[in-house]
Amino acid sequence: MLINHLRRGRRPTVPGRLAIVATVIGLVLTGCTAVSGADETSPSSAGPASRSGRSSGSGSAQGGPPSAADGVLPDHTSAYDTDLPGVAKLDPALREAVQRAETAMTKDGITMQVTTGWRSKKYQEELMEKAIRKYGSKKNAKEYVADPDESHHVTGHAVDIGPTDADDWLNRHGSRYGLCQTLSNEIWHFELATTPGGTCPPMTTPKK
Numbered sequence: 001m002l003i004n005h006l007r008r009g010r011r012p013t014v015p016g017r018l019a020i021v022a023t024v025i026g027l028v029l030t031g032c033t034a035v036s037g038a039d040e041t042s043p044s045s046a047g048p049a050s051r052s053g054r055s056s057g058s059g060s061a062q063g064g065p066p067s068a069a070d071g072v073l074p075d076h077t078s079a080y081d082t083d084l085p086g087v088a089k090l091d092p093a094l095r096e097a098v099q100r101a102e103t104a105m106t107k108d109g110i111t112m113q114v115t116t117g118w119r120s121k122k123y124q125e126e127l128m129e130k131a132i133r134k135y136g137s138k139k140n141a142k143e144y145v146a147d148p149d150e151s152h153h154v155t156g157h158a159v160d161i162g163p164t165d166a167d168d169w170l171n172r173h174g175s176r177y178g179l180c181q182t183l184s185n186e187i188w189h190f191e192l193a194t195t196p197g198g199t200c201p202p203m204t205t206p207k208k
C-alpha cells in the first residue's frame with residue numbers, strides 16, 4: 001500500500017496514514033514482548049557465530065559476525081566500561097546496580113566481569129541460529145537461547161556475569177542491589193528484579 005502510494009507520487013490518505021501508524025505501533029508492541037524461559041547455553045558460548053546462516057529477521061542480511069556494535073564484549077569487561085555498546089546500552093538502573101555490586105565484591109577480593117550485557121537483535125538471532133544447528137530444532141533451541149523478540153538482553157534488562165565466584169557472590173548478596181538470578185538454569189544471568197534489600201522472586205524454569 002505504501003509502496004503504491006510512493007510509486008504514484010501521491011501522499012497517503014488520512015486513513016492510509018492511520019493504517020501505517022497502527023502497523024508501526026503493532027510492530028513496536030510485538031518487539032517488546034519479553035517473557036523468556038531460556039537465554040543462552042553458557043556465557044562462553046556467546047561468541048560470534050562463524051557461519052553466515054540465513055535469518056528470518058531483519059538486520060543480518062549484511063552478513064558478517066556480530067561485532068562490538070552488536071554488544072559483543074571483550075574478556076574482562078567491567079560494568080564501568082561504559083564506552084562499550086554492550087554496557088552503554090543497558091538499562092541505566094540495571095547498569096548502576098551492577099556497578100555497585102562490582103565495587104562491593106572487589107572489596108571482597110572477587111574480580112567480576114560482564115560476559116554479556118545488551119545484545120542487538122542481530123546478535124541474538126545469530127545465537128538462536130547457532131543453537132538451532134546444535135539442538136536440531138527451534139523448539140529444542142529455545143530451552144537454551146531466548147527468541148530475539150523475547151530476550152531481556154536485547155532490551156538491555158539482563159546481564160551475564162562471570163566467573164563462577166562472582167555469580168556465587170551475586171546469588172548471596174545481589175538482592176542488596178536489587179539483582180536477582182531469574183532463570184533457574186543460568187547461574188550467570190541477572191536482572192533487576194527486586195527493590196534494593198528486597199526478596200528475589202521465584203526463578204523461571206524453562207519448559208522441557
Ligand SMILES: [Zn+2]
Nearest residue numbers: 039159160189
Ligand atoms: Zn543472560
